[in-house]
Amino acid sequence: MNQNNWQNTSQFYSQSHKHFYRWIIYPTVVLFLFILLFLFFGKKEIIIQSQAQITSDLVSKIQIPIESKIIENKLSENLSVKKGESLVKFDIESLKQQKSSLEKEIPLVQNQILANQTFIDSLKQGKSLFTSDDDFGYSNQLQSLLAENTASDYAFKQSIIDHESEKSTYENSKNSIQKSISKKQVEKNDWKKIKSAWSSQSNLSGASEDATSQYLNFQEQLKASSKEEKEQVKVNISSSINDKISQIDQELEQLEMEQSKLTPPASYDNEKSSQEYKKKQLVEQTIATAKQKSIEFKEAQEKYNLELQEVNKQIQDEIITSPIDGFVHINYNVKDHKIIPKGEVIAEIYPEIKPGKIEFTSQIEASDLTQVKSGMRVHFKLDSKGNSPIIMEGKIKEISANAETSERGSFYIVKGFLKQTNKTPFNSRYGLNGRLSLIVGKKSYFNVLKEIIIKN
Incomplete structure (x- = not known):
């Protein structure tokens, strides 16, 4: 047989077909196995999407610390400032004058306290302890009192005549x-009965005619009120009854105090004792008045010291400095105002955004919160029309304890940090919005495909 005709034989074609199907089946089997492995071991991220905004928790508010006119204001929108840099200066001339006045007043009050104490000590010892005339007249007052005691010795006989009159006055006052005390106690008992009857809304019995009339008046007020007002009227009248009882208690207390202050005239069994008693009483009253003055002076001294401390603090607040490095956002409602109320926020300083640590804030629906936890990974895609997308990766650092309710439903505040993953340049600013994707889990592509088939 001619060797060139070997390809025409049936054996050759049989052998060729045998090798051809292998090149089709083997790659198909390998591809099928690869697809199965991918379906079972490949994972698809399960995400929750929400809007997010670039924010900061380190915003420092610039508030007006004192009620003074602004004479220098360097604040302007987007101004870059350094920590400690002067921002606002106030006119403190009036505060300096107030400080000067207080610094003069405080030593004056201190000297008055010392002179008053010397006056008290002199009264207790019955002689003057002043080494010279004081500026407040205590020395002269003491000399006058001592002279008065001397003169009383000569007028002692007249006191005998006045004794009976004093005794009568004492008895009359006492009676x-x-x-008055007895009358008030009866009145108090009547009001207690009114209170008891009103609490149970029962009839009043065993009370005076005036008390009965007052109770009927209360009942008329209750009847005249509408159904909605009845409970409030009951409460108001109960409060009025309690107030009246408290008032009577105070009046009784005042009467008992006045009763305790009544001093019976001294007995004339020992005229010398009576004279000494009067002199002692006068001295004690004068000492009591002087001690009261001493309390007032010390209160004034404390008040002036506190005022001086406050003025010094306000003077120290003459210049507002920046508490942090950052950028200024001004309050346009008070821009260029010279007089601004104390406590008003005139600007906020935002820290410079660091590319490796950008903070975000987002709202997550309450129904999705069960799948969200701190430390969870997130994707953030910044809104950027017509440009390459700006993508960041990050983690959740904080989830609010309570939900905020609005017309759109209940939401929880979620905060965290981001870091840009691609190299697309952009001007990072607070308030920029984007789409936040929270990675709550992973699912194999086989399960995804199965769910799609079942759903369809």
């Missing part, structure tokens, strides 16, 4: 106060 008058006792009658």
Whole structure:
């Protein structure tokens, strides 16, 4: 057989077809196995999407610390400032004058306290302890009092005549106060009965005619009120009754105090004792008045010291400096104003955004929160029309404890940090918005495909 005709034989074609199907089946099997492996071991991220905004928790508010006119204001929108840099200066001339006045007043009050104490000590010892005339007249007052005591020795006989009159006045005052106390106690008992009857909304019994009339008046007020007002009227009248009882208690306390202050005239069994008693009483009253003055002076001294501390603090607030490095955002409502109320926020300083640590804030629906936790990874795609997308990766650092309710539903505040992953340049600013994707889990592509088939 001719060797050139070997390809025409049936054996050759049989052998060729045998090798051809192998080149089709083997790659198909390998591809099928690869697809199966991918379906079972490949994972698809499960995400929750929400809007997010670039924010900061380190915003420093610039508030007006004192009620003074602004004489220098360097604040302007987007101004770059350094920590400690002067921003606002106030006119503190009036504060300096107030400080000068207080610094003069405080030593004056201190000297007055010392002179008053010397006056008290002199009264206790019955002689003058002043080494010279004081500026407040205590020395002269003491000399006058001592002279008065001397003159009283000569007028002692006249006091005997006045004794009976004093005794009568004492008894009258005592009886008058006792009658007033008895009357008030009866009135108090009536009001207690009114209170008891009103609490149970029952009839009043065993009370005076005036008390009965007052109780009927209360009932008329309740009847005249509408159904909605009845409870409030009851409360108001109960409060009025309690106030009246408290008022009577105070009046009784005042009467008992007046009763305790009544001093019976001294007995004339020992005329010398009576004279000494009067002199002692006068001295004690004068000492009591002087001690009261001493309390007032010390209160004034404390008040002036506190005012001086406050003025010094306000003077220290003459210049507002920047608490942090950052950029200024001014309050346009008070821009260029010279007089601004104390406590008003005139600007906010935002820290410079660091590319490796950009903060974000987002709202997550309450229904999705069960899948969200701190430390969870997130994707953030910044809104950028017509440009390459700006993508960042990050983690959640904080989830609010309570939900905020609005017309759109209940939402939780989620905060975290971002870091840009691509190299697309952009001007990072607070307030920029974007799409936040929270990675809550992973699912194999086989399960994804199965769910699609079942759903369809």
